Structure formats: C-alpha cells, structure tokens
Amino acid sequence: MPATDSRPAHYTGLIDRYRERLPVTDATPVISLNEGDTPLIRLENIPRELGTDVDIFVKYEGLNPTASFKDRGMTMAVSKAAEEGARAIVCASTGNTSASAAAYAARAGMTAFVLIPEGKIPMGKLAQAIAHGAVVLQIKGNFDDGMRLVKEVAGEAPVAIVNSINPFRLQGQKTAAFEIVEALGRAPDYHCIPVGNAGNISGYWIGYSEACGHNTASCTLCHGQCPYLDNPLTDTRPVMVGYQADGAAPFMRDEPVLEPETLATAIRIGNPQSWDLAHAAVNESGGWFDEVSDDELLATQAMLARQEGVFCEPASAVSLCGALRDVRTGRIPAGSLVTCTLTGHGLKDPDIAIRGQRAVQTVNADLQSVKAAILAHI
C-alpha cells in the first residue's frame, strides 16, 4: 500500500462514482446510501437446461440499499431536492418508490409523503416506508390515480415530486447501463427489462446511448455536453425489449389500461408516464414490447430462485420470462449476449413466493425422524 494515499477503496454511491456524467455540482449535497454497483450475474443452469448458447446475465438490482433499482434515481432526485432547499418530497408508488423515497428522505432529514394504492402493496415495501418514517397515505384508487394526485398536489403544497417524471430520477437510473457496459467490456446485444411506469427502460436507453457517444432526443439534461461523447465506453447499443404483465400492458394495447391487474404489483400500472421516452427507446434500438401472463412470470421467478440461487420479486421476473421465450422462439438469435434487469428483491413480497409451493414439513425432534425425512429426498 502506498503511504501517500491512505483513503480506503470505499464505494460511496453512484453520484460520486459517475459525478462527471451526472447533472450535479460541488454545491449539490450528496444524499447517498451507497446505491448502485450491483452484481451482474451470468446464468449457468437455466441456459444449459434450455440447450441454448445465448449468454444471459441478470443485473441484480434487488441488492440496492432498499432492495430495488429505485435507489439509483432516488439518490439523484433527493440530492437535487436538497440542493433546491426542499423540506419535503412526495411520490405515488406501487411500493418500491415509497420505500426508497422514505429511506433517502430520512437520510436527508426531510419528510416523505407517499401515496399508495389501498391494499395493493406487498407488506415488505409497506414496512420499509413505515420504518423510515414516511407519512403513508393509502388512497382508495390505483397507482395511476395516485400519480395524478401527486402532480396536482405538488402545485398546491411545498413538496418536490420524486416520481420518475422528475428528470433527475432517469439520470440516476441511467448509471445501471454504464455499470453493465463496464462489467461486460461492451454493450449487450439485447437488454430485457420489465416496464411499468416506463422510467427505467428510458433511463437505460439514455445510459446506453451516452456510453457509446450517441446523443439521443431523450438525453435532455446534458445538452450535447455528455462526457462520453468524446470518450465513449463502447460503440454499440443494445436492442431494448420491454415486457409487461398481460393484465397491465398499455404498450401492447397502444393505449392506457383503465383497470390494470397483475400479481406483479410493482408493474400494476395502466397509464405510464414515460410513454414517449419508452417508445423512443424501443424504436431507436429496433426493439419491441411484449407481454407475459402472471402464471408465466411466477414460474420464472421460482425457476430463477431454485436453479440459479437468485431471488427476485414477481415484477422483476418479467424480464427473464420474456427473454427466455424470445430465445426459445429465435426472436433473440443464437449466440446473442443478453442482459435482464431484475428490478427488485424477492423478500419484498414473501407471500407471493411461497404461494402454492411445497409447504414446510413438520417432523418430530428426534434423530430418526430427521434422518428419515432427509433420506426421503435423496
């Protein structure tokens, strides 16, 4: 160890890591919980069983501080809100945005107001919002109603919106694409991602575009000054593929869905706010939208947990679920390099994960019973 530099090699979050690629200055107070830097895990058992040579990696965003990718956008949104002197933030949420907003508000000494659809958010996410001291307003409506109300109330009360209509959210979220390009040493051929409000697919497209020096219409904040323009990390961008749950698939219907329904509550959204940006990502990249059923996405969630040791929440499994189908049909061709975003951790919604699974076995507390139970499975 050189004696001149005694700083520990300590990761301090994505704003510090990508400072020159984000709209922050020395005057921006960094509100961070060391989000980002999540693992990119290569699947081994599932592709082998499928008999495919498609190389599939999952970006495990469930390992962020509040266990979803929302932390990437939230560190930016809350830091910028703090810079502007905000004392309070507000969001509509299917659960993960509220968990993240609550944690970052706690860190910043702000009050978080979160609007959630009554009875439709998993207990893990609700527990996080409560634990971090957010004011939880359960509305008698769905996410889309909450979103409309947040936009209305922000005009009437001194609260900063931290939903992904806040452009700083997408700036933080784009860093996941930077990490993937750095980890692979190139851009993937296909990037598969669940789509709800459609902020994340838009953020990834900004990130992939910046990483290869492209200036996109969606890249609104750098005004052509993106540092990667002169010094690109790579020279290609992936095809972007967005998957939805079939009961909440406005991109497949080509219009808002009034009563979205899916067990994947994180993407139970009928009127996505980043409609145009998501279309731009798919069209510019030559990609597509598709949908999967609740049964299919739950089967993929279980398969990933059992065969690869990676536990994600139901909405997250949509990316791999769609990708595997497209690999099987050849729409994603042999030899491709595919990345799938796993947006949140399976522990967020344990009730779903154990639904219908083989139950826990009860045995007597003696050696003979335990031994018999073990041998029955070998």
Ligand SMILES: *Cc1c(COP(=O)(O)O)cnc(C)c1O
């Ligand atoms: C928010 C969220 C999504 C959807 O992301 P959008 O940016 O709204 O499209 C998907 N999965 C999980 C776990 C989420 O929390």
